Amino acid sequence: MYDISILKEQLASPKRIVVVMHAQPDADALGTSLALALYLKEQGHKVDVITPTEYPKFLSWLPGVNDVLIAEHYTKEVLLEKIGKIDLLFCIDFSVSSRLGALAFILESPDIFKIVIDHHREPEDFADLFFWDPKAAASAEVAFQLFISLLEQKSKITASMATCLYAGLITDTNSFKNPNTTPKTHRIVADLMECGVDACSVQQLIYDNKSLSRLHFFSFAVSQRLVFLPAFHTAYFVIQKEDYKRFDLQSGDTEGLVDYALSLKEVWLAAVLREKDDMVYISLRSVGDISVNLIAKKYFNGGGHKNAAGGVSNLSLTETVDQFEQILKSIHF
Numbered sequence: 219m220y221d222i223s224i225l226k227e228q229l230a231s232p233k234r235i236v237v238v239m240h241a242q243p244d245a246d247a248l249g250t251s252l253a254l255a256l257y258l259k260e261q262g263h264k265v266d267v268i269t270p271t272e273y274p275k276f277l278s279w280l281p282g283v284n285d286v287l288i289a290e291h292y293t294k295e296v297l298l299e300k301i302g303k304i305d306l307l308f309c310i311d312f313s314v315s316s317r318l319g320a321l322a323f324i325l326e327s328p329d330i331f332k333i334v335i336d337h338h339r340e341p342e343d344f345a346d347l348f349f350w351d352p353k354a355a356a357s358a359e360v361a362f363q364l365f366i367s368l369l370e371q372k373s374k375i376t377a378s379m380a381t382c383l384y385a386g387l388i389t390d391t392n393s394f395k396n397p398n399t400t401p402k403t404h405r406i407v408a409d410l411m412e413c414g415v416d417a418c419s420v421q422q423l424i425y426d427n428k429s430l431s432r433l434h435f436f437s438f439a440v441s442q443r444l445v446f447l448p449a450f451h452t453a454y455f456v457i458q459k460e461d462y463k464r465f466d467l468q469s470g471d472t473e474g475l476v477d478y479a480l481s482l483k484e485v486w487l488a489a490v491l492r493e494k495d496d497m498v499y500i501s502l503r504s505v506g507d508i509s510v511n512l513i514a515k516k517y518f519n520g521g522g523h524k525n526a527a528g529g530v531s532n533l534s535l536t537e538t539v540d541q542f543e544q545i546l547k548s549i550h551f
């Protein structure tokens with residue numbers, strides 16, 4: 219249900235609110251959650267932002283990020299004690315409960331009013347209110363519309379809120395290169411700049427702020443860990459556990475790697491298969507008609523968007539690579 223009046227009613231008196239995002243959050247999940255928390259706090263609500271797992275270190279400059287609770291650092295009991303009673307729960311940038319990982323228990327209480335803000339395909343019906351638009355480039359875009367409805371004037375969006383939303387928009391669109399970028403996306407960006415975003419500095423903080431070891435890792439990955447299969451118009455990286463140690467990789471340090479595979483001429487499908495914590499995480503990207511969200515859903519217990527999706531595998535890294543190559547044989551390139 220997409221009903222602003224219900225949300226306005228819920229927010230009419232001070233509430234105890236928790237904002238959660240998906241595990242392994244990206245800039246859209248984290249930025250949209252932080253923008254929302256800034257808005258809600260300004261309106262007099264008590265707000266906690268929780269991420270199931272650590273957020274990317276390269277986003278540690280986002281306004282309000284230091285107050286984010288990282289659920290994997292606490293036991294369930296300690297976390298519940300910290301957050302106390304919850305009236306409203308906002309679920310940001312996901313609409314499938316499994317994306318909360320070990321934090322999924324937070325959805326179980328029937329007394330909490332749950333609101334989803336998201337743009338992923340095939341949502342589950344676990345919330346009371348959905349602000350959901352699969353055509354939106356990012357959850358930040360959905361949240362922007364929501365703020366306009368709630369605040370009634372875009373000039374009331376603060377520079378900090380706008381900065382958080384802009385971070386989500388540039389990363390989910392890959393700096394406005396992905397086909398999810400629409401005229402509306404650009405109009406929203408123009409509005410965000412008028413609200414005070416320093417667009418150049420945000421671009422710099424996200425893309426030109428790498429540690430030397432991260433840059434060395436990218437160079438190593440391109441020269442040693444890239445598999446190019448021209449017959450299948452596919453290129454993919456295989457990142458081993460040892461690579462994380464060797465380059466002292468922090469959370470989020472592999473983000474953006476998949477785009478190097480996709481940047482190859484005649485490559486229409488790109489992937490990163492990375493081994494971490496006894497799982498293999500799969501990032502998929504495509505150009506044109508290949509629906510990677512369907513591949514992620516069918517084979518890797520995941521999902522996402524047509525041209526950008528992800529999932530996980532419980533098989534070994536080698537077995538996952540074999541499976542991935544088998545899957546390629548079933549795709550009509």
Ligand code: 5GP
Pocket residue numbers: 244314317500501502519520521522523526527528529530
């Ligand atoms: P990334 O490759 O950047 O981690 O993710 C690309 C897109 O796929 C994002 O929109 C992300 O939310 C989605 N995605 C990544 N991993 C998963 C997953 O395990 N399950 C689902 N449903 N979506 C995922």
Ligand code: MN
Pocket residue numbers: 246247311337355356357390
């Ligand atoms: Mn998103």
